[in-house]
Amino acid sequence: MLDFGLIIKQMPAILAAFGVTFGIWIVSMLLAAALGFLVAVARRFGPKPLDWLLRAYVEVFRGTPFLVQLFLLYFGGPYVGLSLEPIPVALLAMTVYGGAYFSEIFRAGFEAVPRGHVEAAECVGLTRAQILRRILVPEMTMLVLPLCVNMAIVLLKETAVLSIITVPELTLVIGVIGSQQYAFVESMFLLALFYWLLVELCGVLGRWSEAKLSRFRFAPS
Amino acid sequence: MTEVSTPTGPAIVVKGVSKRFGDLEVLHGIDLRIDRGTTTCLIGPSGSGKSTLLRCIAFLEEATAGTILVDGAPLGFTEGPDGARTRLPAPSIRAVRAKIGMVFQQFNLWPHMTALGNVCEALRTVRRLPRKEAEERGMAQLRKVGLENRAGHYPSQLSGGQQQRVAIARALALEPEILLFDEPTSSLDPELTGEVLNVMRALAEDGMSMVVVTHEIGFAATVGRHIAFLDHGRVLLDGPPEEVFGAPRHPRLEQFLETYLDRGAATLV
Numbered sequence: 001m002l003d004f005g006l007i008i009k010q011m012p013a014i015l016a017a018f019g020v021t022f023g024i025w026i027v028s029m030l031l032a033a034a035l036g037f038l039v040a041v042a043r044r045f046g047p048k049p050l051d052w053l054l055r056a057y058v059e060v061f062r063g064t065p066f067l068v069q070l071f072l073l074y075f076g077g078p079y080v081g082l083s084l085e086p087i088p089v090a091l092l093a094m095t096v097y098g099g100a101y102f103s104e105i106f107r108a109g110f111e112a113v114p115r116g117h118v119e120a121a122e123c124v125g126l127t128r129a130q131i132l133r134r135i136l137v138p139e140m141t142m143l144v145l146p147l148c149v150n151m152a153i154v155l156l157k158e159t160a161v162l163s164i165i166t167v168p169e170l171t172l173v174i175g176v177i178g179s180q181q182y183a184f185v186e187s188m189f190l191l192a193l194f195y196w197l198l199v200e201l202c203g204v205l206g207r208w209s210e211a212k213l214s215r216f217r218f219a220p221s
Numbered sequence: 222m223t224e225v226s227t228p229t230g231p232a233i234v235v236k237g238v239s240k241r242f243g244d245l246e247v248l249h250g251i252d253l254r255i256d257r258g259t260t261t262c263l264i265g266p267s268g269s270g271k272s273t274l275l276r277c278i279a280f281l282e283e284a285t286a287g288t289i290l291v292d293g294a295p296l297g298f299t300e301g302p303d304g305a306r307t308r309l310p311a312p313s314i315r316a317v318r319a320k321i322g323m324v325f326q327q328f329n330l331w332p333h334m335t336a337l338g339n340v341c342e343a344l345r346t347v348r349r350l351p352r353k354e355a356e357e358r359g360m361a362q363l364r365k366v367g368l369e370n371r372a373g374h375y376p377s378q379l380s381g382g383q384q385q386r387v388a389i390a391r392a393l394a395l396e397p398e399i400l401l402f403d404e405p406t407s408s409l410d411p412e413l414t415g416e417v418l419n420v421m422r423a424l425a426e427d428g429m430s431m432v433v434v435t436h437e438i439g440f441a442a443t444v445g446r447h448i449a450f451l452d453h454g455r456v457l458l459d460g461p462p463e464e465v466f467g468a469p470r471h472p473r474l475e476q477f478l479e480t481y482l483d484r485g486a487a488t489l490v
Contacts, residue, residue, distance in 0.1 A: 116329035119281050120388075123323040124343035124395060125315055134346060138333045 006181040007174075007190060017173035018194060024087070024169065025156050025198070028094035032155065033148070035095055036102025041132070043103070044110055054103070061100035066158050069093055074165045086167045090159075098155050105147045109140035142213045149206030153199050160195075170194055230293055232257045232399050232430040233278060238287035240273055247273050249454045250287065255399070255447070258428040260421075262441035265451035266477055271434045274451070275403050278432065279323045280314065291317050292398055322392030326404040328384040330376040336363060336387045337372040340394050348395070362390035366420050382413035386420055400424065402433040438481055442466055450474055 007014075039058070043051045061069065070093045077084060084092070113136055121131045163172035170191060178187025233255035240248040247270045255261050263271040276282040278289055280297055286306070289296040296317045298306045330339050337359050344355035363369045366386035376384050385405060392400055402421065406414035418440050425431060425444050435441055441448055441462065448465040450458040452473050458465045465474070 114327070114329065116325055116327050117331055120323070120325065120329040120331070120391075121342075122281070123279060123318070123321070124391070125319055125347040126343065130346050134342065135331055139331070142333065 002186050002189075003183065004186050004190070006183050007177060007186050010177045010181075013173055013177070014170070014190075017168055017170045020087075020167065021156075021159050021169040021171075021194075022198070024090055024094065024162065024167070025152075025159050028091050028098060029152055029155050031091070031095040032098025033102050035099030036104075037106050039099060039103035040106035040110060043107060045128075045132075058100045058103055061097055062104070066093070066097050067161050067164070069097055070161060070165060086162070086165050089165060090162045090167045094155060094158065094162075097158070098151065101151055101154075102148070105144050105151060106140060109144035109147075110136055112143050113139045145210055145213060146206065149202060152202050152206075156198055156202065157195060230257070231255060231290075232292065233432070234290040235274070235278070236288050236290070238274070238277060238284045238289060240270070240277055240282060241285045247454050248277070248284070251454075251456055253449060253456060253459070255430065255432055257398075257430050259446040260425045260429075260431045260433060260444050261447040261449065262445035263432065263434045263449050263451060264436070264438065264441055264477075265457075266480075268453075269451040270454040271451045272403055275401050275432060275434050279321060279401050280318055281323075291320050294320075319395060320398040322395065322397035322400045324385070324388050324392050324400065324402045324405050326407050328376070328381070328388045328408075330384055330388055330391070332376050335373050335375055336368060336379065336383075336390075339376070339387055340391045342391075343395055359390075359394060362393045363387070365393065365423075366390045367416075380413060381409045382416045385409065385417045389417075389420055389424075399430045399432065402431065402435070404434050404436065406435070406437060436481075438478065450477075452477075 039054050043054050070089070073082075073093050074084075074086070074089045077089070117135055117139065118131055121135045126134065159169055160171040162169055163175065166172065174187045174191045174194075178184045181187075231254045233253075235251055235253040235255075238248055238251045239246060251270075251274055253261075253274075263275065265271045273282060277284045278291075278296075283297060286304075288298060288300045294317050295309065297314055298308055300306050330336075331342070334342060337356060340359040340362050341355040344350045344358055345352065348355075350358070360369055360372060363372055366389055368383060368386055368390065371379060371383060371387075376387070379387065389400075389405075405421070406417050409417065414437070418437065421431070421433070421440075422444055433441070433445070443462075445462055448458070448460065448462050449456050450465060450471070450473075457473055458471055470478075
C-alpha cells in the first residue's frame with residue numbers, strides 16, 4: 001500500500017526545496033537566454049575570430065553531458081582557484097550550459113528572418129542597430145518562441161542533476177526524505193508530480209504567449 | 222555635374238554599370254537614363270539582369286564597375302577619370318538612397334507591425350517624427366493606396382494585393398523622388414494584380430518618377446513612357462513603347478513576346 005502520510009508531514013521542507021528548484025530554474029533560464037542572445041548577436045555581427053571562439057564554446061557545452069560539466073566546475077574549480085558554494089556553481093553551470101543551446105536557437109531564428117525584410121529596412125534608411133532592434137529581434141523572437149519553451153522545460157529537468165553537488169533542491173530533499181522514511185515510491189511519485197506541474201505551467205505560458213503573437217505570423221505570399 | 226542636379230535633369234543616370242557575382246558577369250556596361258516624372262519599364266527574359274540592375278540602383282547590390290547618379294549625386298561610388306572607384310562614406314550613401322523608394326516582389330512587410338506601423342516605421346526611427354505627426358503622414362499614404370480602413374491590420378490579415386499596396390505606401394512615406402518596383406505583381410493572383418497596377422498607374426499620372434521591372438507587357442506598353450529591353454545583361458532596345466514594340470520588331474524581342482502570347486499571360490499592344 002502506498003502511504004503518502006509520512007511524506008506529507010515533511011511538506012514544509014519539500015516546499016522550501018521546491019522554492020530552490022524554482023528559483024534556480026527561473027534565474028538560470030533568464031541568464032542563459034541573455035547569454036545565448038549575446039552570443040548569437042556577436043556571432044552574426046562580430047568579427048570572424050570571435051565567431052570561431054564562440055562556436056567552440058557552443059560545441060563544447062552542447063557536446064558534453066551537463067552532469068560532467070557540473071562535476072568539473074564544482075570539484076575541478078578549486079584547482080584553478082574557483083571555489084564556489086553549490087548554489088552559485090549551479091547557477092553558473094546552468095547558465096553556461098543553457099546559453100550554448102539558447103545561442104543556437106537565436107542564431108537559427110536570425111537566419112530564418114527573410115532577407116527581404118532586412119532589405120526593406122535598409123531601403124528606408126534604418127541603420128544596422130535599428131534593423132537589429134526594430135526588425136530582426138522582434139521577428140526572431142516570434143519564430144523561436146516554441147523552441148524557447150522547449151528549452152525552458154529541458155533546463156527545468158536538468159535542475160534534478162544539481163542534487164549531486166548537494167544543492168538543496170527538490171530531487172535531493174525528496175530523495176533524502178524518501179530513504180529516511182522508507183517511502184521511495186511515494187517520494188519519487190511526488191517528485192515527478194512537482195516537475196510535471198512546472199512543465200505544464202511552462203506549457204500553458206508558452207501557448208498563451210504564442211496565441212498572443214499568432215496575429216504577427218508571417219503573411220502568406 | 223551641376224547641370225544634371227537641376228530639377229529638370231534626369232532622375233537617374235546609369236553609366237557603364239557592370240555587376241559580377243564571382244565568375245559570372247550578369248550586367249555588362251549598362252547605360253540608361255531615367256527621366257524625371259516618367260515611368261520606365263525594364264523588361265526581358267528571366268536571367269537578363271533586369272532585377273539585378275534595379276537592385277544596383279537601390280544599392281541592394283553594389284555594382285562592380287560604372288557609376289549611378291541619382292538626382293545628379295553619385296550613389297555609393299565615385300569614379301575618377303582613370304576609372305578608379307572610391308566608396309563614399311555611409312551617411313552620404315544613406316542620403317542618396319533616401320531619394321529612392323523600393324517595392325519588392327515579395328512585399329517584405331514587417332509581420333510584427335500593423336499596416337500603419339509599417340508605413341510609419343521610417344518616419345519614426347529615421348526621421349524621428351513624433352508619433353502623432355508620423356501617423357498622420359502614414360494615414361495620408363494609406364489613403365493614397367485606398368487602405369486607410371486597414372491601418373490596424375497586420376500583414377497576415379491582408380490579401381496579397383493589399384500587402385503590396387501597403388508596401389507602396391511604406392515606400393512613399395519618406396517622399397522619395399524615385400520609386401523602384403521589382404516585379405511588383407509577380408507573386409500575386411491574377412485577380413489581385415489589377416489593384417496594384419491601378420495604384421501604380423495613378424502614381425504615374427501624378428508625375429512620380431518610376432522604374433518598374435515587370436512581366437506585365439500590357440502595363441509597360443500603356444503606362445511606360447520609356448521601355449528598356451534587356452537580354453543577357455545588356456540593354457538591347459531602349460526607347461518609347463511605340464518604337465520598341467512597333468514594327469519592325471527586333472527578333473529577340475519578338476521571340477520574348479511570343480512566349481507571352483503562347484501562355485496567354487499578357488495582352489499585347
